[in-house]
Amino acid sequence: MGDLLHLLIGAALVSVGAAVGTPLRFLVANVVSQRVGETFPWGTLVVNVSGCFVMGLIGAYATRHALPGNAEIWLLVATGFLGSYTTVSSFALQTLALARGGENRGALGYIALSVALCLGAVALGFAGAGL
Amino acid sequence: MRLYSAIVAGGIVGSLMRWLVALVLPAASGGLPWATLFANVTGCLLIGFYAGLTGPDGRLFVDPRTRQFAMTGICGGYTTFSGFSLEMLRFVQAGDVRQALIYLGVSVAAWLAAVWLGDIAARRLNNRAGL
Numbered sequence: 001m002g003d004l005l006h007l008l009i010g011a012a013l014v015s016v017g018a019a020v021g022t023p024l025r026f027l028v029a030n031v032v033s034q035r036v037g038e039t040f041p042w043g044t045l046v047v048n049v050s051g052c053f054v055m056g057l058i059g060a061y062a063t064r065h066a067l068p069g070n071a072e073i074w075l076l077v078a079t080g081f082l083g084s085y086t087t088v089s090s091f092a093l094q095t096l097a098l099a100r101g102g103e104n105r106g107a108l109g110y111i112a113l114s115v116a117l118c119l120g121a122v123a124l125g126f127a128g129a130g131l
Numbered sequence: 132m133r134l135y136s137a138i139v140a141g142g143i144v145g146s147l148m149r150w151l152v153a154l155v156l157p158a159a160s161g162g163l164p165w166a167t168l169f170a171n172v173t174g175c176l177l178i179g180f181y182a183g184l185t186g187p188d189g190r191l192f193v194d195p196r197t198r199q200f201a202m203t204g205i206c207g208g209y210t211t212f213s214g215f216s217l218e219m220l221r222f223v224q225a226g227d228v229r230q231a232l233i234y235l236g237v238s239v240a241a242w243l244a245a246v247w248l249g250d251i252a253a254r255r256l257n258n259r260a261g262l
Binding site: 010015019025048055069078082086087088089092111115118119122123 | 135138139141142143145146147149150153171174175177178179182199202203204206207208209210211212213214215216217219220221223235239242243245246247250
C-alpha cells in the first residue's frame with residue numbers, strides 16, 4: 001500500500017512538472033522562431049540549452065544534498081519539468097529535415113551546436129550553483 | 132487554448148512513460164544510462180514514423196491538434212536532452228571521460244538512426260498501394 005501511494009505521488013509530481021514544461025517548450029520555441037526565422041531550428045536550440053543550464057543548477061543541488069533519484073523535488077523539477085521542457089525527438093527530426101533538404105552543413109552545425117552548448121550549459125549551471 | 136490542452140496532455144503521457152522506463156531500467160553503476168538512451172532512441176523512432184505518416188505526403192490524415200499532441204506532447208515529453216546532458220556531466224565529473232565519449236557517440240548516432248528509420252518506414256507505408 002505504501003509503495004502504491006509513493007508511486008501515485010511520484011506520478012502526480014512528474015505530471016505537474018510536465019504540465020508546465022511541455023507547453024513552455026512550445027511557447028519558447030515558437031517565440032524564438034518567430035523572431036529569428038525558421039530556416040534553422042533556433043527555437044528548439046534555445047529551449048534545450050536553457051533547460052540544460054537549469055538542469056546543471058538542480059544537479060548541483062541534488063549532489064550537495066545527496067538527493068535520491070526518487071526525491072519529490074527531483075521528480076517535480078528534473079524528471080517532470082526539465083525532462084519535458086527539453087527534447088531529443090524534435091532535435092532529431094529537425095536534423096533529418098535539414099539533411100533531407102540538402103542542408104548538410106546546417107544539419108552538422110545543428111548537431112555540433114546542440115551538443116556543445118547543452119553540455120557547456122549543464123556544466124555552467126552546475127558550477128554556477130556553487131558560487 | 133485547446134491546442135495547449137492537447138500539448139499538456141501529451142507531455143504528461145510522454146513524461147510518465149519516460150519515468151516508467153527509468154523505474155524498469157535502473158542505472159547500474161559503471162554502465163551507460165540505459166533508461167535515458169532507451170527513451171530517447173524510441174522517442175526518435177516514434178516521431179520519425181509519425182511525422183512521415185501524417186505529413187503532407189503521408190497516408191494518414193490527422194488534424195493539427197492531434198499532431199501536436201503526439202509530436203510536441205508525447206514524443207517531446209518522452210525524450211529529454213537535459214537528462215542526457217546531466218548524465219554526460221556526471222561521467223566527466225567522475226573522471227570517466229572515455230565512458231562520456233562512448234555515451235555521447237552512441238546516443239547521437241542512435242537518435243539520428245532511429246528518426247531516419249522511422250521516416251523510412253513511414254515512406255514505405257505511404258507508397259504502398261491499397262491498405
